Amino acid sequence: xxxxxADISNEALKHFANPKNYGSIEDADGIGTGVDNATQNYATIxxxxxxxxxxxxxxxxxxxxxxxxxxSVFTEMLMGVTLEEANxxxxxxxxxxxxxxxxxxxxxxxxxKPEGEQVSxxxxxxxxxxxxxxxxFRAAIRHMERKEEGIDExxxxxxxxKRCPYSNTDCAFVAPx
Numbered sequence: 001x002x003x004x005x006a007d008i009s010n011e012a013l014k015h016f017a018n019p020k021n022y023g024s025i026e027d028a029d030g031i032g033t034g035v036d037n038a039t040q041n042y043a044t045i046x047x048x049x050x051x052x053x054x055x056x057x058x059x060x061x062x063x064x065x066x067x068x069x070x071x072s073v074f075t076e077m078l079m080g081v082t083l084e085e086a087n088x089x090x091x092x093x094x095x096x097x098x099x100x101x102x103x104x105x106x107x108x109x110x111x112x113k114p115e116g117e118q119v120s121x122x123x124x125x126x127x128x129x130x131x132x133x134x135x136x137f138r139a140a141i142r143h144m145e146r147k148e149e150g151i152d153e154x155x156x157x158x159x160x161x162k163r164c165p166y167s168n169t170d171c172a173f174v175a176p177x
Contacts, residue, residue, distance in 0.1 A: 019068050021058040021075035029147075031155035032139025034132040041129070043067050044155070045075075045136040047144065052082050059136065066129035074133050083141075090137055097134065100127045131160040 025046035035042040041063035048056035057078050059071035074093075078086045104127070107119045135158050143156035 019072040021072065021079070022060065022068075023058055024060060025056055025058050028140075030140035030142075030144035032136050032141065032143050033155060033157040034135030034137075034139055034160055035157060036128050036132055036160050039128070041067060041132060043071055043132045043136040045071075045133070045140040047140045049083070049144070052084070054078055054081055054083065054086055059133070061132075063132065064125060064129055066126055067132055070130055070133045074137070078137075086137075087141075090134060093130070093134060097127060097130050100130070128160065135160045 024044075025048050027048070028046040029049045030047040031044060032047075033042055033044040041061070043059055043061040043063060046056075046058045046060075047054060057075045059075055061067045061071060077089060081089070101124070104124060110118055139156045139158040142158070143153070146153065146156060
């Protein structure tokens with residue numbers, strides 16, 4: 001298990017130090033942005049198609065290190081595959097994302113502390129970053145569909161949908177300072 005974790009960490013460092021497919025694509029067939037309205041982090045996916053095959057895919061972001069790494073890995077994973085295969089892979093990643101959200105441990109609550117300090121810190125940053133990248137891809141696909149419908153727009157933007165398995169509200173717990 002330690003070797004697998006080290007391999008994943010090494011791979012993540014490689015993608016962070018030298019992100020693949022970063023930047024825009026001139027004359028992209030689909031441009032989609034996934035945005036987290038709570039943090040204003042976003043990723044934009046650019047798609048260039050050759051028939052039903054993704055001939056080129058890139059991304060841009062001003063978001064977290066996670067988005068840079070995930071965007072690099074994600075675009076490498078979809079380069080050169082058919083749209084059908086890409087959608088299958090994205091559906092599988094979406095299932096894994098739901099499992100990751102569901103595995104978040106509930107925050108510890110200490111009612112003996114003053115209000116505002118009662119809830120321990122819980123972070124969904126990694127899950128939200130993956131969600132942003134997947135949503136950007138879906139937005140790029142939707143942009144292509146809208147262009148085929150005759151809708152002329154530069155790009156298409158979608159907000160991520162996030163939830164906490166232990167709360168009806170957003171996962172926005174902040175550690176007390």
